[in-house]
C-alpha cells in the first residue's frame with residue numbers, strides 16, 4: 001500500500017535549508033516541501049522556484065495558517081527555535097526543528113509540553129541520527145566488537161565567521177558549543193546508550209563577539225567518560241573515536257559525510273591482525289531524516305531524534321555552561 005508523502009512547510013530561507021535540507025527532502029519518498037516563508041517575498045519566491053516548492057509566503061505566520069501544510073521544518077537562528085516551534089505546534093503542525101532545539105533544557109521542556117498539548121510530533125534535526133554509519137557503529141558496540149565502551153572522544157571545528165553570521169551573535173544563541181559541540185555530545189550519549197551524570201568544561205570566549213570560540217568538555221557516565229572539543233575560530237576539522245576495553249573505532253567524516261561517497265570506519269579490534277577499514281554505503285542523511293520523520297507522522301516508527309533526547313542533550317549543555325562559570329563538575333539531573 002502506498003503512503004501519501006507528508007506536506008512540509010519551511011520557516012525562513014536559511015542557507016542550510018536551501019543548500020541541503022530542502023533538496024534532500026524533495027528526493028525522499030515520504031516528504032514533499034510544498035511551501036516556504038521568508039521575511040522577504042523575493043527570497044521566498046526565488047527559493048520556491050529553485051527548489052520546486054509550490055507556494056511562497058512573505059511571513060512565517062501566513063505559512064503557519066496554510067491548512068495544506070502538515071509539518072514544519074524550522075531552520076531559524078537558535079534563539080527563534082522554541083518561539084516559532086511553539087507557534088507551529090499551536091497551529092496544529094508537526095515540527096522538525098534544527099539543532100540545538102533550544103537555548104536551554106527548560107526552553108526545550110516548554111516546547112515538549114506545547115507539542116503534547118497540541119497532540120503533534122516534535123523532533124530535533126540531528127541528521128547524524130539517521131546516518132547508517134552511526135547505526136552500524138552502535139551495532140558493533142552492542143555486538144562486543146571493541147569490548148565494553150570506555151571512552152568517547154570527539155572534535156568539531158571551523159574557521160571564524162563574520163560578525164553578521166548567526167554563529168557570531170551571542171544574543172542569537174551563537175558560539176561553538178551550541179552550534180557544533182552538541183554533535184559529539186549526542187554521539188557520546190547514543191554510543192554509551194546512557195545519559196552522563198556530571199560534566200565539566202573550559203570555555204574561551206571571542207573577545208569581540210563574546211560567543212564561546214573554544215569549548216572543551218568532559219562528561220562522566222556511569223560506565224565511562226567522554227571528552228570533546230569544539231572551535232569556531234580554528235581550522236576546520238571533525239573526528240570521533242570510540243575506545244573499548246579491547247579495540248577502537250575511528251570515523252573520517254563523523255558529522256557531514258558526503259551523500260555521494262561511501263563512509264569509512266576504521267576498526268582496530270586489538271588483535272595482532274591489526275586494522276580493518278569498513279565501508280558503509282553512501283547515504284543522504286537529510287533525506288533519511290525527512291523520510292523517517294514523515295513516516296512517524298504517518299504512524300510508522302518514531303521521530304529520528306526525539307524531544308526527550310533533545311532535552312537530555314540540552315541538560316548536558318546547560319551543565320557545561322554552568323561548569324565553565326563555577327570551575328567545578330556540575331551534576332546532570334535526569335530529564336523531568
Ligand SMILES: NC(=O)c1ccc[n+]([C@@H]2O[C@H](COP(=O)([O-])OP(=O)(O)OC[C@H]3O[C@@H](n4cnc5c(N)ncnc54)[C@H](OP(=O)(O)O)[C@@H]3O)[C@@H](O)[C@H]2O)c1
Nearest residue numbers: 012013014015016038039043075076077078098099100166
Ligand atoms: N543540521 C545541519 O547540518 C545544520 C547545518 C548548518 C546550520 N544548522 C542550523 O540551522 C540553523 C540556521 O543556520 P544557517 O547557517 O542556515 O543560518 P542562516 O543562513 O543565517 O539562516 C537563518 C534564517 O533565519 C531567518 N531569520 C529570521 N529572523 C532572523 C534574524 N533575526 N536574523 C537572522 N536570520 C533570521 C532568515 O530567513 P528569512 O530572512 O528568509 O526569513 C535566515 O535566512 C541554525 O540553528 C544552525 O544551527 C544545521
